[in-house]
Amino acid sequence: MLYSDKVMDHFNHPRNVGVIDDADGIGEVGNPVCGDIMKITLKIDDDKIEDIKFQTLGCGAAIATSSIVTEMARGMSLKDAVAITKKQVAEELDGLPPAKMHCSVLATDGLKVAVDDYLVKHGREPIAGEVKSADPNFDPHADEDDHDHDEA
Amino acid sequence: MDTPRRIYFDYAATTPVDQRVMDAMMPYFMEDYGNANSLYALGRDAYRALEDARERFAKGIGATHPSEITFTGCGTESDNAALLGITARKSPKGGHVIVSKFEHHAVLEPAHLLEKRGYEVTYLGPREDGIIHVEDMVVALRDDTVLVSIMHGNNEIGTIQPIKELAAAAHERGALFHTDGAQTLGKIPFDVAELGVDAASFSGHKIYGPKGVGALYLKRGTPFEPQILGGGQESKKRSGTQNVPGIVGFAKALELMLEDQAEESLRLAALREKLTNAVIERLENTEQSTTVDPAHRMPNIASLLIKGVEGEAMLLQLDNLGIAVSTGSACSSGSLEPSHVLLSIGCPPEIAHGSLRVSMGRFTTEADVDYFLEVLPPIVERLRSMSPVYDRMFGSSAR
Ligand SMILES: Cc1ncc(COP(=O)(O)O)c(C=O)c1O
Numbered sequence A: 001m002l003y004s005d006k007v008m009d010h011f012n013h014p015r016n017v018g019v020i021d022d023a024d025g026i027g028e029v030g031n032p033v034c035g036d037i038m039k040i041t042l043k044i045d046d047d048k049i050e051d052i053k054f055q056t057l058g059c060g061a062a063i064a065t066s067s068i069v070t071e072m073a074r075g076m077s078l079k080d081a082v083a084i085t086k087k088q089v090a091e092e093l094d095g096l097p098p099a100k101m102h103c104s105v106l107a108t109d110g111l112k113v114a115v116d117d118y119l120v121k122h123g124r125e126p127i128a129g130e131v132k133s134a135d136p137n138f139d140p141h142a143d144e145d146d147h148d149h150d151e152a
Numbered sequence B: 001m002d003t004p005r006r007i008y009f010d011y012a013a014t015t016p017v018d019q020r021v022m023d024a025m026m027p028y029f030m031e032d033y034g035n036a037n038s039l040y041a042l043g044r045d046a047y048r049a050l051e052d053a054r055e056r057f058a059k060g061i062g063a064t065h066p067s068e069i070t071f072t073g074c075g076t077e078s079d080n081a082a083l084l085g086i087t088a089r090k091s092p093k094g095g096h097v098i099v100s101k102f103e104h105h106a107v108l109e110p111a112h113l114l115e116k117r118g119y120e121v122t123y124l125g126p127r128e129d130g131i132i133h134v135e136d137m138v139v140a141l142r143d144d145t146v147l148v149s150i151m152h153g154n155n156e157i158g159t160i161q162p163i164k165e166l167a168a169a170a171h172e173r174g175a176l177f178h179t180d181g182a183q184t185l186g187k188i189p190f191d192v193a194e195l196g197v198d199a200a201s202f203s204g205h206k207i208y209g210p211k212g213v214g215a216l217y218l219k220r221g222t223p224f225e226p227q228i229l230g231g232g233q234e235s236k237k238r239s240g241t242q243n244v245p246g247i248v249g250f251a252k253a254l255e256l257m258l259e260d261q262a263e264e265s266l267r268l269a270a271l272r273e274k275l276t277n278a279v280i281e282r283l284e285n286t287e288q289s290t291t292v293d294p295a296h297r298m299p300n301i302a303s304l305l306i307k308g309v310e311g312e313a314m315l316l317q318l319d320n321l322g323i324a325v326s327t328g329s330a331c332s333s334g335s336l337e338p339s340h341v342l343l344s345i346g347c348p349p350e351i352a353h354g355s356l357r358v359s360m361g362r363f364t365t366e367a368d369v370d371y372f373l374e375v376l377p378p379i380v381e382r383l384r385s386m387s388p389v390y391d392r393m394f395g396s397s398a399r
């Protein structure tokens, strides 16, 4: 298994690590199988992501995908942010090893949960909907068919 | 990335070939390259080298006769052959087999195959101390138990099983006993007569010999159905033209291990103690994976549980600094399952997540240990500070 240079760069120098104290939206998701946990905090202004920080307990890929998702989402509209797919995350990192594709789900799901958290807090309809990795029965093995495209 | 040093702390995975082993092997690649089964001079020379190696290897493990040694292609092959070959000959129509839960996959997978073939297999668990206890095995033994296979030294947590007592208890119920000695051969005393085993498996690359050579000890008279069929080499027990350089290297490697075994195991045990004690002292929420006393641990394996961090992340950060270690974390397993060894001793998955195995060997120095102790704490602290749950899980003591 090999990580791309970009994955290693984000793993070694993760961007936007931390917690926004007066966050507008908070998302915490976990992968109950391998035990990794990710938390995203958002500062939102005019339905745009003004600031974003993450904390992750997890493998190299989990940290790298968390890091890149914060870069991708910063400045995005909420609608665009929840539309980021794990495939885009993997592409942005020049690919992920097949066994590590599920780690990128953690990052995109964390973002979705944080956005919906903001919307619901403001009495609005959630836009991301259900998120797999917030579900204790989530099975990362079920992603297997997506693996072929994104090999590193 | 600048790597100031290269420190290899994964000797339990494999070892570099010792220069003296290399020198012993070299003639058999290009000069004495004959097939040991050919009649002419070149073949006879190879044959002599092969049989000389067999004799020396047999002596090294306390076997009474060189014919009790079958050279194989690796430790995995030896384990496979022992489980499948002994059961097939002793009780071809099925029966009961006991293996421990924390065996290497080289034993567990053939055990699964035996189940498919109609044998009943008991997977015997170690206790929390990481040891297979004789009393527990006695309970599992049955009148129809054909074979028991329990490893000598565990490759992940480094615990040493009481093989002599286990083998004696198995024999009392009429079962044969195999042990996987891949991790302990040469590192601590391993004498087949003293241990009283019927079969034992070994691997060359764990003791500064080459990769791709193994050995299977089969005590005289032990029933065995060959698993690799062909030209009938190795007294028909394992067909295939023998890997003469590899076998010569393996025998040399074993002799070198035995030369300074006592001092070397003391030296490594002292380094292991220094390393584990210092890690536990310098890092909160860190412990050894078992509490068994040092006398029941392999001298060269330190098995640490560093809570609240993920093992692969630690491994990669250490690699950035030139240090090679291994982990039993689910994230680095491919299957996304934590190490079956750690689970078998009751370690919860979230704790196995932060497991780190540091294994040392011939070229490990105290300076290597000092360097490791210098660089590990900041890595762990940084990863913990990036975790969303560390404070929550470990309270105010968290840093
Ligand atoms: C306990 C144990 N048994 C068997 C093996 C397999 O040996 P080999 O790599 O030679 O197949 C290993 C090492 O990988 C081991 O640690």
Ligand code: FES
Residues within 6 Å of the ligand: A031, A034, A035, A036, A058, A059, A060, A061, A062, A100, A102, A103, B330, B331, B332
């Ligand atoms: S999140 Fe566990 S494998 Fe990456």
